[in-house]
Amino acid sequence: MNRPCLHDLDQALDRAEALCLARQVRLTEQRRKVLRLVWQSDRPLGAYDILAAIRQQQPKAAPPTVYRALDFLLEQGLIHKLETLHAYVGCPHPEQPHAGQFLICNQCGDVTELEDRSISDSLGDAARASGFQLEQRVVELSGTCADCAQEGQE
Ligand SMILES: [Zn+2]
Ligand SMILES: [Zn+2]
Missing domain, CATH: 1.10.10.10 (Winged helix-like DNA-binding domain superfamily/Winged helix DNA-binding domain)
Structure with a gap:
């Protein structure tokens, strides 16, 4: 973003x-x-x-x-x-309800939303298979964004 x-x-x-x-x-x-x-x-x-x-x-x-x-x-x-x-x-695409997966940069704090239904679906399936009643399936991943990673290499 x-x-x-x-x-x-x-x-x-x-x-x-x-x-x-x-x-x-x-x-x-x-x-x-x-x-x-x-x-x-x-x-x-x-x-x-x-x-x-x-x-x-x-x-x-x-x-x-x-x-x-x-x-x-x-x-x-x-x-x-x-x-x-x-x-x-x-949210850049609010038309369809979705959980969203987020890439959070530890260096600059930038957040990018991914829109990958399959991730959210397979998490839902896995939770259901263990009898778990899922309430929210937002995924937050932390790491280094492309810009910061590039800066680190220069
Ligand atoms: Zn969204
Ligand atoms: Zn960054």
């Missing part, structure tokens, strides 16, 4: 708007604001970073406001939560 340009941001917000309209759910001003903050950031954003940014405009904003907006965005698949980082990233 490169630093998102404004074009990406507009596109992401337009797409979210259209999706919510089609699903007949409301992308309220607050939800839109939170989505914009997550997309604007070039790194995964924690709930408290989001709250701090919102408080610049609404000094009285309370954590539940942010958490409720995040829950909505998660439910609609517009963002993903990275448990290992306690942070959120925007």
Whole structure:
């Protein structure tokens, strides 16, 4: 994921708007604001970073406001939560519900989402085979991104 340009941001917000309209759910001003903050950031954003940014405009904003907006965005698949980082990233393809696999760079903190259904399907199958009731199947892999790996070689 490169630093998102404004074009990406507009596109992401337009797409979210259209999706919510089609699903007949409301992308309220607050939800839109939170989505914009997550997309604007070039790194995964924690709930408290989001709250701090919102408080610049609404000094009285309370954590539940942010958490409720995040829950909505998660439910609609517009963002993903990275448990290992306690942070959120925007999803570039929210049309289909999916778990997502993430490559997290330990050097620069960059996160790339992979979209490989077969990984998620085989994890689901393996869990089912052991009688395990799976709740979430987000996969988070840590390592070094291509850019950082190249820098290390120079
Ligand atoms: Zn996604
Ligand atoms: Zn990196």
